[in-house]
Amino acid sequence: EPEVTQTPSHQVTQMGQEVILRCVPISNHLYFYWYRQILGQKVEFLVSFYNNEISEKSEIFDDQFSVERPDGSNFTLKIRSTKLEDSAMYFCASTFGQGRTGELFFGEGSRLTVL
Amino acid sequence: AQSVTQLGSHVSVSEGALVLLRCNYSSSVPPYLFWYVQYPNQGLQLLLKYTSAATLVKGINGFEAEFKKSETSFHLTKPSAHMSDAAEYFCAVSGDNAGNMLTFGGGTRLMVKP
Numbered sequence: 001e002p003e004v005t006q007t008p009s010h011q012v013t014q015m016g017q018e019v020i021l022r023c024v025p026i027s028n029h030l031y032f033y034w035y036r037q038i039l040g041q042k043v044e045f046l047v048s049f050y051n052n053e054i055s056e057k058s059e060i061f062d063d064q065f066s067v068e069r070p071d072g073s074n075f076t077l078k079i080r081s082t083k084l085e086d087s088a089m090y091f092c093a094s095t096f097g098q099g100r101t102g103e104l105f106f107g108e109g110s111r112l113t114v115l
Numbered sequence: 116a117q118s119v120t121q122l123g124s125h126v127s128v129s130e131g132a133l134v135l136l137r138c139n140y141s142s143s144v145p146p147y148l149f150w151y152v153q154y155p156n157q158g159l160q161l162l163l164k165y166t167s168a169a170t171l172v173k174g175i176n177g178f179e180a181e182f183k184k185s186e187t188s189f190h191l192t193k194p195s196a197h198m199s200d201a202a203e204y205f206c207a208v209s210g211d212n213a214g215n216m217l218t219f220g221g222g223t224r225l226m227v228k229p
Contacts, residue, residue: 003158004158006158031215033215033216035217035219041221042219042220042221042222043159043205043207043217043219043222044219045216045217045218048215048216056216091158091159093159095215103149103161103164104159104161104215104217105161106151106158106159106160107158108156108157108158109158
């Protein structure tokens with residue numbers, strides 16, 4: 001069964017370092033998302049991406065964050081200069097069609113720990 | 116704007132007992148509602164969704180949820196818990212545009228005792 005895959009599963013980094021989290025969405029999907037969950041808190045929307053551009057972003061997704069689809073398969077989230085509060089589980093998701101009823105398919109998450 | 120509240124961050128039931136996980140929502144538009152499950156070390160998996168058709172929605176693994184507009188609720192139930200149901204459950208509401216943005220509740224961790 002097709003699935004969304006994320007790497008790395010866990011990354012530990014020093015504050016101020018750049019981090020890139022990678023995702024391979026399901027191959028025929030067109031819409032891509034990043035969500036995050038700080039330990040003990042809600043899963044929060046970060047950004048959605050379609051047709052090689054950001055379609056929506058939350059207030060969390062500031063200038064320190066960027067997304068890219070560098071080739072036909074990968075979808076990346078970059079954090080330029082990590083802060084302690086960026087420590088969280090980051091989930092990538094994808095879906096085929098737009099619309100409020102669509103099912104999002106999530107990856108297993110990448111746990112980021114910033115020291 | 117949308118929001119979701121899940122009452123009870125932890126719920127413990129005995130195997131074979133009824134499972135009831137509570138979800139209340141608020142939405143500025145007619146809501147589309149979802150329950151996702153996360154098993155240990157796995158991603159979020161869709162259990163079921165309400166998209167304005169039948170108010171009683173059946174999902175995978177014997178779970179179902181009932182949309183009650185008057186109560187702004189979408190509680191998740193299962194008649195008889197199984198050990199394999201132990202997981203974290205997230206209720207979510209779709210955004211007020213077509214972008215599939217989901218707003219999640221805080222999650223409820225279900226523990227099943229033998």
